[in-house]
Amino acid sequence: MKTTLLVVASLLTFSVFSQNRNLSAIEKVQPRSIESKLDLNIQTQIYPEINNAAFERSSLETTRLDISSSSNIYGIFSGNQRVVSAQPSANMIAFGNRAGGSFGATGNDLRIAYSTDLGNSFTNFIVSPLAGSGYMFRYPSVSIFNPAGNTSTDNMLAVYSGPFTNAGGWVGQYYGSSNLDGTNVNTTFDINEPTVYINHLNVGLVAFPSGHVHVASSRLNGVEGNYTHNGWEVQNGMYNSETNTIDWADEPVKIEPVLLEEGRTDADRMVFSPDGSVGYIVATGIDADPEYNLYGVEWPIVYKTTDHGVTWEKTPAFDFSELSAFNEHLWPLRADFDKVVPKWYNKWASDDNQLNNGATVDKNGNLHLAAFVRSTYSIHPDSLNYVYSEEPKFIFDVFMEGDGTWNAIFVDTIRTKQHVFSTLDLDQRIAMSRTEDGSKVFVTWADTDTRLWGNTFTTNMAPDILTWGFDIDTRLYTDPVNKTAFSDIWGDNFWLHVSDMVLTEADQYHVPVSTTTTGTTDLDPVTHHSVSGITLLEADFININNKYSVLPKDAGILLSVKQNYPNPFNGTTQVDVTLAKTALVSLEVYNIVGQKVYEIPARNLGEGVHSFQINAANLKAGIYTILLKKGCTFV
Incomplete structure (x- = not known):
């Protein structure tokens, strides 16, 4: 007799619950309490929050091939x-x-x-x-x-x-x-x-x-x-x-755009949906419109087209300080805990700048930004005499939800500052890619892994290539993985460029990238390399994103979802959902590697309690996850 265990990953309000598909790969990062941050002396060294990447796996499969050359670095230095x-x-x-x-x-x-x-x-x-x-x-x-x-x-x-x-x-x-x-x-x-x-x-x-x-x-x-x-x-x-x-x-x-400070935009990107009909122009800067500029810091400035680039309109204003993912990882603006204000860092925003933010568009036409985001924190409780403290630098996937709201997932910590080559700054070259159909998106970057090299490297002088992936349908994401550690090109991956799309081979996703080897100066000839082995497997998508940053406009429709019963079970099990008003609701069941194995198509349900019956006759014994969908709300 087989026994099947179904796990319901619930998010009914702003509460955050974390449930991983694979219990041996539970999320390593724990949010730091605000109190512990404020107890730190501003002179004390602050250690990065590390999302422990699985750098030990498959690194030796990474190889490099010389494919081209240039007269000097100025052929490819711009991200x-x-x-x-x-x-x-x-x-x-x-x-x-x-x-x-x-x-x-x-x-x-x-x-x-x-x-x-x-x-x-x-x-x-x-x-x-x-x-x-x-x-x-x-x-x-x-x-x-x-x-x-x-x-x-x-x-x-x-x-x-x-x-x-x-x-x-x-x-x-x-x-x-x-x-x-x-x-x-x-x-x-x-x-x-x-x-x-x-x-x-x-x-x-x-x-x-x-x-x-x-x-x-x-x-x-x-x-x-x-x-x-x-x-x-x-x-x-x-x-x-x-x-x-x-x-x-x-x-x-x-x-x-009308900018509060002229000349203050950077990290320009233009990206389109898989079918090419929806596109976005995005950069970071300080908008002159107060509705878009609540705190006077660099935020995304986004324009959208829905007619293949013929016309462009500014996207609606959004308060990014509302995102819970930022609140979990960034420090508050002041010691009285008034607000966590995320700040997109570019070359204008700080001496320790970032020239690149990645971008892509998923299958639903929603923009994703691989953002280098920080906050500022002051020990002073009023608006005077601020004393700002340094804090770790983070990468987030910040993305639209399609209903006017945004969401964010913590990806990893940037571990080093920029490295200076001649007069050029070499940052982490953060980039994004997607599958051809936009069902998965990827973040790829190059950073010096201080877990392997030690803290003596403070600038990005020995970069490895790291990558991370997110499944749009299942909301599963991978751990960030260092793909070049211990290989022949360990710490030798400069001037990274990343493809806009990935190649799929069976259950593998190949992220095409290039790196460049320079001479002594910026004017010496350079050699360009294609790097193979920057891959993720379907089985790597194991972590569940149910940390909803903002309550979607229709989230209140799903008032409650009960754990399925019986559980464990063989035969059939039942899930009860309570709706505040009529809604189109569907149910999907996923196995431990993220494959959809059972589905009840969307049906129009009225106000009140409704029961979904799941028949396990064709399911193997194991642990499964239920996903209930109402518009942009996932439960």
């Missing part, structure tokens, strides 16, 4: 560039950079490498987008257009963009396409308006199977050394099957 991309339908990884160095060609050529075997081998070719123009291109972004249903590289296009210059300064932007052998080169050049210092036309470059192509620029007005941020420009294009090129719009779409 905003699209350097690595993927085409899951063709099992393709693509890498694009400014050429030169040991692989040949010049710094005015574009070198593109692609793989169709999970990064085991690469094909290389050169594009000369500016040949005969007299211009010099810089900071290129590269992506691949793969028509719907196609698997042959003969029918694909490389799409590229970036700013160009001449001996006198920045001139404008270039964008174009070519075949995957360097032929059929078509490049458009746009000259800057007189007020523009530079348009970095390399943010979020993406090409969809439908033919839609998008890339954004961060527009800077003024002159070198004295310029202000003036919003973004989005250049849209459409594949032309008759000419086998991209037809670009005559004029870019301009997005101009």
Whole structure:
């Protein structure tokens, strides 16, 4: 006789309950009490809150392959560039950079490498987008257009963009396409308006199977050394099957936020949903609208499109201090416990800055931000004589819920400060990816793991690659995993770039990434590498996210859910749910590795108590989790 145990993970109000699928992998982190924080002397060393990553597993499978080179580090140093991309339908990884160095060609050529075997081998070719123009291109972004249903590289296009210059300064932007052998080169050049210092036309470059192509620029007005941020420009294009090129719009779409402090935005990102219809432009900054700027600190400034980038509107204001995930991990603003105010750190916000925040869009069209977030804390209870204390730096996945609210999950602690190479700051290069269908999202970053190297390394001078994943449907997430510890490239993963999508092989998710080895100075030639083995397994998604940060608008509809009875059981069991008013409710059952094994489809239920009967005839003996769904509310 088999016996089945069902676990109901309940969240009925703001109360937080933690229930892991795998009891041997329970969440290691415990929230720090506010009292313990305030007892600390501000001169005392504060140790990071570590979400103990499983760095001991599969690290030796990580390998590195030289795939390209550049004349100097300035071909790929910007984290905003699209350097690595993927085409899951063709099992393709693509890498694009400014050429030169040991692989040949010049710094005015574009070198593109692609793989169709999970990064085991690469094909290389050169594009000369500016040949005969007299211009010099810089900071290129590269992506691949793969028509719907196609698997042959003969029918694909490389799409590229970036700013160009001449001996006198920045001139404008270039964008174009070519075949995957360097032929059929078509490049458009746009000259800057007189007020523009530079348009970095390399943010979020993406090409969809439908033919839609998008890339954004961060527009800077003024002159070198004295310029202000003036919003973004989005250049849209459409594949032309008759000419086998991209037809670009005559004029870019301009997005101009009003900022409290001009020039104070950073970490620009543009990302789109899997079908390409929904997109977001996001950066961190201080908004001039008081509704969006409650505390005068850097928060996300987000614009959204629902028509393939033609029009963009600002998303509704939201008070991020309401997120319970921040309250569990960040320190209060003052000693009287008045508020925990999260602060997105960028290059303007602190000397210990972060140049990159990751972003992606899930299957439901909801934006996710892999944010470097901190708070400030003062021992003084009033508004005068604040004495601020340092606190650990955290990564969160901060994401929309689709009903106007946001949520957040703690990912891991950033363990080191930026490392300075020549005049360039090397941060953790936080990035996000998703599966092709957007059902899973991933955060990947490079940090010096002080658990392995010790606390003598205070800057990011020996970075390893870490990754973390979140399942949109089951709300299961992984532990953060150090994938390069103890490997041949342990502590040698600089200038990380991460693909916008992952590749799936059976129950494995491969995150395509690249790193770069520099010379002694920033002007020496560099070598670029593809790193294989940055993977997560389906079985790694074991932790349950039922820590709801904000009560969704319809959360009050689900008044109560009782534990199933009998439990354990064989045969059938019953779950009772009480509704405050009519609602569409469904029930799903998941096994210990996160697979959905039983479902009662959504049904329209009225006010009162309702019973769900679960038949275990086809379930193996084991532990299962029940998920009740009402809109954005999961119980």
